Amino acid sequence: MLELEHVWKSYRIGALGSKRLTAVRDVSFQIAPGEVLSVVGESGSGKTTIGKMVLQLASVTRGTIRLDGADVTARGHRERKAYYRRVQGVFQDPFSSYNPIFKADRVLETVRESYFPRTGRGEWNEKVENSLQAVRLDPGSVLGKYPHQLSGGQLQRMLIARALLLDIEVLVADEIISMLDASTRIDVLNLLGELKERGLGVLFITHDLSLANYISERVVIMRHGAVVETGATGTVFGDPRHPYSRNLLASVPQLHRKWSDDPATPQELEPDGDRSVDPPPLTRVGEQHWVAAHP
Amino acid sequence: MALQVEDLKVHYRTTKGDVRALDGVSFSLADGEIMGLAGESGCGKTTLGKSLIRLDGRMRHVGGSAVLDDEELPIGDDRAMNARRWKEVSIIPQYSMSAMNPTRKIGKMTAELLRSRRISYRDIEDELVRRLELVGLSSKVLGNYPIELSGGMKQRMVMVLSTLLDPSLLIADEVTSALDVTNQKAVAETLVKFRDLGFVKSMIVVTHDLSLVYQIADTIMVMYAGRIVEKAPAETVIKSPRHPYTQALIGALPEVGLEYGTERLRSIPGRPPHLLDPPTGCRFRDRCPLAFEQCAEEPPAVAVADGHEVSCWKAAN
Numbered sequence: 263m264l265e266l267e268h269v270w271k272s273y274r275i276g277a278l279g280s281k282r283l284t285a286v287r288d289v290s291f292q293i294a295p296g297e298v299l300s301v302v303g304e305s306g307s308g309k310t311t312i313g314k315m316v317l318q319l320a321s322v323t324r325g326t327i328r329l330d331g332a333d334v335t336a337r338g339h340r341e342r343k344a345y346y347r348r349v350q351g352v353f354q355d356p357f358s359s360y361n362p363i364f365k366a367d368r369v370l371e372t373v374r375e376s377y378f379p380r381t382g383r384g385e386w387n388e389k390v391e392n393s394l395q396a397v398r399l400d401p402g403s404v405l406g407k408y409p410h411q412l413s414g415g416q417l418q419r420m421l422i423a424r425a426l427l428l429d430i431e432v433l434v435a436d437e438i439i440s441m442l443d444a445s446t447r448i449d450v451l452n453l454l455g456e457l458k459e460r461g462l463g464v465l466f467i468t469h470d471l472s473l474a475n476y477i478s479e480r481v482v483i484m485r486h487g488a489v490v491e492t493g494a495t496g497t498v499f500g501d502p503r504h505p506y507s508r509n510l511l512a513s514v515p516q517l518h519r520k521w522s523d524d525p526a527t528p529q530e531l532e533p534d535g536d537r538s539v540d541p542p543p544l545t546r547v548g549e550q551h552w553v554a555a556h557p
Numbered sequence: 558m559a560l561q562v563e564d565l566k567v568h569y570r571t572t573k574g575d576v577r578a579l580d581g582v583s584f585s586l587a588d589g590e591i592m593g594l595a596g597e598s599g600c601g602k603t604t605l606g607k608s609l610i611r612l613d614g615r616m617r618h619v620g621g622s623a624v625l626d627d628e629e630l631p632i633g634d635d636r637a638m639n640a641r642r643w644k645e646v647s648i649i650p651q652y653s654m655s656a657m658n659p660t661r662k663i664g665k666m667t668a669e670l671l672r673s674r675r676i677s678y679r680d681i682e683d684e685l686v687r688r689l690e691l692v693g694l695s696s697k698v699l700g701n702y703p704i705e706l707s708g709g710m711k712q713r714m715v716m717v718l719s720t721l722l723d724p725s726l727l728i729a730d731e732v733t734s735a736l737d738v739t740n741q742k743a744v745a746e747t748l749v750k751f752r753d754l755g756f757v758k759s760m761i762v763v764t765h766d767l768s769l770v771y772q773i774a775d776t777i778m779v780m781y782a783g784r785i786v787e788k789a790p791a792e793t794v795i796k797s798p799r800h801p802y803t804q805a806l807i808g809a810l811p812e813v814g815l816e817y818g819t820e821r822l823r824s825i826p827g828r829p830p831h832l833l834d835p836p837t838g839c840r841f842r843d844r845c846p847l848a849f850e851q852c853a854e855e856p857p858a859v860a861v862a863d864g865h866e867v868s869c870w871k872a873a874n
Contacts, residue, residue: 304737304738304739304740305708305736305737413828414598415824443597443598443765444597444765444766444767444806444809444810445597445805445806445809445824445825446824446825446828447809447824448809448811448822448823448824449824451811451817451822452817452821452822452824455817469737469738470738471738471813472810472811472812472813472815473811475811475812475813475814475815475816476811476815476816476817476822477817495816496816499813499814509739510738510739511813513738513739513741513742514738514813515741515742515745515766515768515769515771515772516768516812516813517767517768517771517795517807517810517812518812520771520772521742521746521772522772528739
């Protein structure tokens with residue numbers, strides 16, 4: 263169980279860090295094993311920062327992130343390495359995640375070097391084969407290839423296979439679909455569904471509401487660093503209460519509805535204000551449905 | 558008829574031989590038509606867009622023609638094309654919003670661009686400001702550097718610039734893909750507005766996002782491996798596609814309301830053929846669930862209904 267409790271993050275920006283930018287404001291949520299939680303929002307809403315904090319690529323300014331009840335903030339290399347055994351991330355661009363000079367399966371080999379130095383070659387190969395099969399890749403057709411010889415979907419699934427080598431409990435998937443073709447993206451999405459059924463907790467970060475709807479049980483909608491609406495996916499998307507969520511849903515291009523059929527103009531929203539103050543509190547509006555106060 | 562493309566062939570030169578990115582493409586575009594051009598990466602949709610305005614150093618015009626407003630475009634002749642760029646054919650290239658000169662204020666950059674066409678910035682400034690306001694940008698952005706604008710603002714700025722000289726044909730290449738949904742909608746609707754106001758006569762919207770292009774396009778053309786597989790009114794392509802590739806592409810789209818637990822979407826197995834040495838016959842054959850013997854021969858484009866053309870043996874029967 264991964265828990266975020268009142269997490270804040272501010273970055274120092276400007277010359278010599280003279281200004282502060284608050285990217286994440288008072289965000290709390292949990293991800294249970296076998297659950298996909300989607301974090302949805304526009305660019306600059308702080309969704310990627312949350313992923314980075316969970317992966318300890320950015321420090322937490324205030325609040326705590328806990329994994330099975332223990333604070334995850336690692337002190338020193340050894341603790342960090344132990345943490346990465348349990349939590350791994352996959353990012354947006356599979357093409358730049360690989361070093362083009364080396365063969366693609368080097369990403370798997372580096373896991374062996376740092377985590378399983380004593381595992382024998384035969385045993386390791388078997389482990390690699392199993393995890394590739396878990397992501398529905400044919401080992402024969404991807405091992406020994408260079409990144410440019412593989413498709414984006416294959417590369418992305420190989421990165422997930424790399425994470426699976428470590429018996430992880432939580433996977434942070436930051437926009438892992440958006441660079442892929444329509445024909446292959448659904449493979450990766452279905453794969454997340456299978457991993458979920460095997461008990462993995464997935465933090466699925468996306469700007470695409472239809473993907474969030476398809477794969478996750480619960481959704482968190484963010485704006486300007488704070489949560490505006492959260493709850494069970496069906497409830498939130500079926501009955502969005504916050505004007506921002508409604509605007510967002512109305513803008514999604516869909517095949518069964520044209521924008522021109524629904525001439526409702528998007529509601530004006532309050533502009534980005536002082537981010538250092540507490541965001542509007544969430545109130546419960548239904549079973550499994552919370553919404554932030556709005557004018 | 559604004560644009561008439563006939564058997565257009567454009568190849569990429571590589572050390573291994575010619576990659577046939579466009580291998581005999583024919584279609585026409587009516588006045589005022591917005592055509593969506595969809596397909597997987599590497600199907601030739603960007604190449605088609607680029608061929609109509611500027612071939613880069615690796616591209617070679619092998620055959621076929623494109624006629625714009627009763628005048629043939631000199632596709633292979635870079636110099637002759639230059640006189641037509643921006644005024645007759647214009648493009649919003651992929652990632653162009655990140656391609657604005659970061660060291661120039663936007664107004665100055667625009668003036669420099671116009672000078673290359675021997676047009677005075679002063680003469681056109683009023684019109685420029687009017688159009689900026691139309692897309693929701695204040696004239697203040699002309700005094701800003703690109704870094705001061707958000708992604709959506711930059712994209713709209715580039716759109717205004719590309720259409721400033723009222724081109725007859727606009728090619729919009731993946732203009733929405735780097736934006737989030739709210740900006741996506743604003744940008745897509747701006748394209749329609751430009752057509753309605755007559756800033757551009759007709760438009761080709763290149764995208765991989767079928768559900769987005771369905772919102773704004775009059776017709777949709779689907780490409781696969783350097784060829785056109787289906788062209789029809791947008792409504793027909795989405796609601797009753799005839800080509801198995803189009804059907805598979807639409808079947809792989811997640812929609813709001815669809816959940817993993819209730820219904821499983823399916824991808825298209827395999828990957829597109831390499832165009833260095835494309836297969837004979839139907840190019841979708843290896844991935845097609847309906848393939849049979851006749852597919853070894855090349856399927857002709859058949860009109861199954863008014864304005865609905867399909868290149869498939871099964872769909873034609």
